[in-house]
């Protein structure tokens with residue numbers, strides 16, 4: 001099974017006339033060949049080591065979702081009876097199967113065209129599923145439920161995704177190349193993801209694929225999968241201390257399949273988490289419907305005030321036109337606590353697009369709500385108001401360990417269009433990143 005780099009690159013060469021005979025795009029095929037070549041020139045040792053580092057060195061049936069050029073699949077062949085790949089790009093699937101044929105392993109390795117959102121495999125079919133560099137393109141909740149479905153009880157899922165480190169590096173590179181639009185797009189994605197964790201981000205930025213390990217852990221938990229490890233396997237060199245390019249995690253399926261209700265109840269009782277904290281976490285993980293079900297259904301016992309407050313938050317997170325009565329009840333339940341009340345009113349105003357009012361409320365809530373100041377900054381950024389720079393400069397002082405302080409400051413500087421200021425902001429943020437102060441998202 002130890003194919004050398006040359007044999008791999010050779011096996012990965014398309015047969016003459018492949019595009020016409022298999023209905024492939026010349027351009028995409030050339031891209032896949034070039035992409036695969038980069039991985040194969042390394043040999044498979046790197047991926048074998050990675051597989052054993054994550055505890056996936058051997059097993060029965062493995063599925064690679066978004067297998068691309070099949071380097072993970074080829075590395076897995078040694079330890080598995082059968083290896084299946086799935087990719088939405090038919091050029092990648094053609095090349096993976098061509099490599100399997102040429103290397104004489106097609107009886108144990110096959111790739112199919114398909115979508116991670118609807119896996120063409122029966123329930124409980126695989127004991128291992130991996131997906132590297134793919135989940136940030138997907139609807140993560142849907143894809144996770146599919147992973148949970150095809151995993152057999154006791155099976156495990158390994159996932160690696162680009163993280164905030166990559167967004168920061170890519171935006172700094174884009175600024176250096178004077179491609180300010182692409183720098184802005186990267187930073188907005190990061191900040192959007194951070195704001196999403198407040199429970200309401202879909203109203204804040206449009207592209208929300210900047211998730212973190214706790215989000216995926218919550219999607220997993222909602223489908224009965226438990227986070228068991230974050231191995232830190234890296235495909236790309238680390239860019240800054242504490243901020244690796246990507247993050248990864250392993251989720252395990254329970255030995256016996258459980259219903260969703262059992263999963264939530266067990267999770268809530270098992271970890272002894274306060275109901276409100278638990279539901280907030282569901283909201284932050286963008287599972288408002290589930291959170292709402294848990295509050296409205298008789299699953300959890302909440303005091304009246306907690307229930308009203310959470311229902312209000314669920315209402316805001318779920319509905320374009322939230323039910324005014326539910327929101328009024330929630331606001332009344334929070335009237336006793338000025339900062340909570342202001343925070344909620346800020347979220348309410350943000351959902352309604354009333355940025356001025358949202359801003360005033362978030363400022364009021366800033367002392368006791370860690371999220372309130374960045375939310376105020378994001379309101380200003382949306383209005384392209386130059387005061388966003390002051391908010392994020394302040395955040396760099398107050399929350400120096402957070403990526404969102406750095407990303408927000410850079411974005412605010414970009415929005416001013418002042419090149420001297422942008423250069424200064426880049427210098428300042430790079431120093432912070434290099435010194436390793438920034439550790440949290």
Ligand SMILES: C[S@@+](CC[C@H](N)C(=O)[O-])C[C@H]1O[C@@H](n2cnc3c(N)ncnc32)[C@H](O)[C@@H]1O
Pocket residue numbers: 065066067068069086087088089092114115116117131132133134137138
């Ligand atoms: C960045 S590549 C990663 C490939 C490989 N796993 C690796 O680690 O290099 C992302 C791959 O995901 C595939 N992909 C994107 N969306 C997909 C979907 N909805 N279902 C299946 N594959 C998808 C793409 O075609 C592409 O091959």
